[in-house]
Amino acid sequence: MTSVPKQASAFRKDGHIILKDHVCKIVKMHGHAKINFTGLDIFSNNKYEELQSATHSMQEPEVKRDDYDVIDIVDEFASLTNIEGDSLELRIPKNEIGENLKKGFEEGKIMIAIVTSAMGETRITQFKEEK
Incomplete structure (x- = not known):
């Protein structure tokens, strides 16, 4: 299951x-009979807005976040594994998150990639250093 219908008035910030075929985190919503939603795409951080009747059904996506150890980085791809032993190979984001993830790994730090999955898409969206 990738998304479920939910009445517009039941969503929360x-x-x-x-919103407009993008999985978004709701950053603002206001209105009663009609609700104006503002959301940020969880993968690109682009802003999307949509006005909808409070009684209309909208789609709530299933969003999953998991921590993966960074095992190796070759070119623009990271080899990852989680505590259950599942492995992934994902493209490193071309942004500050990706640059800092690569830098920490190259410096020999133990890096944890936070991987977000929704609507058939899986990407590295954050990272943290293991202490």
């Missing part, structure tokens, strides 16, 4: 919603 900081929840997830599909």
